[in-house]
Amino acid sequence: MSSTPIVRTDKKQAILDSALQLFVNKGFNATSTASIAKAAGVATGTLFHHFPTKKDIMSQLFLSIKQEFATNMVSNTQFSGDIEQDANTLWQKAIDWAIAQPLKQLFFLQYSMSADIDADVRKQAMNSILGFVVELINRGKQQQIIADFPNALLLENCHGQYLAAIRFFTDNPHLGDDEIHRSASFKLFWQAMKA
Template sequence: MISKTVVNKVPKKDKKQALLDSALALFVDQGFHATSTASIAKKAGVATGTLFHHFASKDALLNHLFMAVKLEFAEDISQGILTRGQTGKDLKSDAEHLWQHAIDWALQNPIKQRFFLQYSMSSEVDATIREQAMNSVLHFVVVLIEKGQQQGIIADFPIPLMLANCHGQYLAAIRYFTDHPQWGDDVSQRQASFELFWRSMKVD
């Protein structure tokens, strides 16, 4: 009697997502350069050739993953905007809602938060991908900044520079709350994080 080895196969439609999930975990835990395509495929439960069917290279996989996480983040924030509804009358209140919702997302998605911290300013992610994520995916932040500048509330600096500053402030905040998890639900600490962000943008 010939024994058959039971292999856990990933459904075809789930293979790409399995590869992305595996890459996310390994890139965060081991770093980009220490992670091989073979290890990503093994963790995903697929053949290495399957990885190259979906992604031309490990660099392409990282870029795709970066955009996927950014899109998920943007979609969550956008839903928060729709749920609350931006008043347009109190720009600071609208900005704080976005800020606090973004902090909540990071705290609720610790692995993706760590991915943000490791790769958001990394040269391993293609510069055009980072720029696309900033200007296209997070377009609602651009709208908020432009509105604030038109109203004379937000400093009149170049939009790309303002976006980079917002991004840096956000990364600093989620790093702080990662290092001090006891403050994640503290209202005064959360409020202070927003005030620091707001003061970096508003007109003196």
């Protein structure tokens, strides 16, 4: 990683961008707020003006990346009304995003299940930002296509399946466009969800 500061007119975003690189490359605990400020090209006081604690940086970074991920998944997506087909469309868009955003995906792989992200922040990301996934699950349950298990457990399972798939494609980038592997990743996910 280069030690050149990230030059941005938006200091808050520069802090988040720098934190992303440092958290992925050095880890949350090994990254100081001073190193984030230095990499962002801002004073430490500026960092604390925007984020009172390093944990606040982590939470905001997690939520902003989840929002970007969610926006990408639903933008220009034509939903057919067929639960399985719509789930597959979202799944494939999610995998595409992961392949196109390797640093952000590494962040998710490292921190999505980590105690460094508060459970309330993870819950907010899943229920608010990714609310369309909850809606799809609820419609699937109403139509008896998706298993009638508690939503919180289904959402954790969805998330775990997704993290496993992107770990596979991150470790095997040459298979990212392989139709057999992409299709199999969805089928494994779907088998765990269906009624």
